[in-house]
Amino acid sequence: MEELDLKELFEIFWHKKVQIILLILIFMMIGVIYTIGFVTPMYTSSTTLVLVGTESTNNTENQVTESITTTDITINSKLVSTYSELVKSKSILGEVISNLGIDIDEEELRKNIEVTSVEDTELIEISVSDENPTYAAKVANEIANVFREKIAGEIYKINNVYIVDQAEVESEPSNVNHVKDVAIFAFIGVVVAVMYVLIANMLDTTVKTQEDIEKMIKIPVLACIPVYDMEMEKLKKKGGRR
Numbered sequence: 001m002e003e004l005d006l007k008e009l010f011e012i013f014w015h016k017k018v019q020i021i022l023l024i025l026i027f028m029m030i031g032v033i034y035t036i037g038f039v040t041p042m043y044t045s046s047t048t049l050v051l052v053g054t055e056s057t058n059n060t061e062n063q064v065t066e067s068i069t070t071t072d073i074t075i076n077s078k079l080v081s082t083y084s085e086l087v088k089s090k091s092i093l094g095e096v097i098s099n100l101g102i103d104i105d106e107e108e109l110r111k112n113i114e115v116t117s118v119e120d121t122e123l124i125e126i127s128v129s130d131e132n133p134t135y136a137a138k139v140a141n142e143i144a145n146v147f148r149e150k151i152a153g154e155i156y157k158i159n160n161v162y163i164v165d166q167a168e169v170e171s172e173p174s175n176v177n178h179v180k181d182v183a184i185f186a187f188i189g190v191v192v193a194v195m196y197v198l199i200a201n202m203l204d205t206t207v208k209t210q211e212d213i214e215k216m217i218k219i220p221v222l223a224c225i226p227v228y229d230m231e232m233e234k235l236k237k238k239g240g241r242r
Helices: 006-015 017-037 072-088 090-100 106-111 134-155 180-201 210-217 229-240
Strands: 044-051 054-060 066-067 113-117 124-132 161-165
Touching: 006 017, 006 180, 017 180, 044 072, 044 134, 072 113, 072 124, 072 134, 090 106, 090 134, 106 113, 124 134, 134 161
Parallel strands: none
Antiparallel strands: 044 124, 044 161, 054 066, 113 124
């Protein structure tokens, strides 16, 4: 394809503006149909845990108090990644399934769980996604409760896991964003439209201007013969006589 300057490109796209707009609108409609008809809404509920180690100390009044030490913070920082993996362990999820009486296996439940740790903190967030928002919140809270009990009673036998935020029932799906999806499909439409115009122009070998002739035969055009419409001239003369 021959090189095109910006003016020529603008003229090409301007002449194809109707097709470009139609293509973009078609892809936007596809985006709407996709998000409404083919995406299953999933609701995500999250609960937050914090790791806080304590030790008993006596104050001047001989009363037992609890204080956080630097050692506790260091240990908890190292335990965050371990705890994040333990949350999705078979023993934890198995007890959650048993407590709630739900008909699902551990592996399937694990696919709907996401555990993240906030960088440079002792915070762990447990998120559960499901088509039923109430179910998602209930499972997230039960996982937090079972995990806390397991750490304190069986695994580490230390009571350093506390629930900061309980999971709540979400009213809006977490995987559906109509504006974002339509914008993505509109962008795809723009890309397809640009490719269509450029390819159509590359395949179009017809001569439209004298510049096209000069480019093809490498000879300057000395004169142009205008097109004279005889039929139109006759109609003008008849109209003038009336």
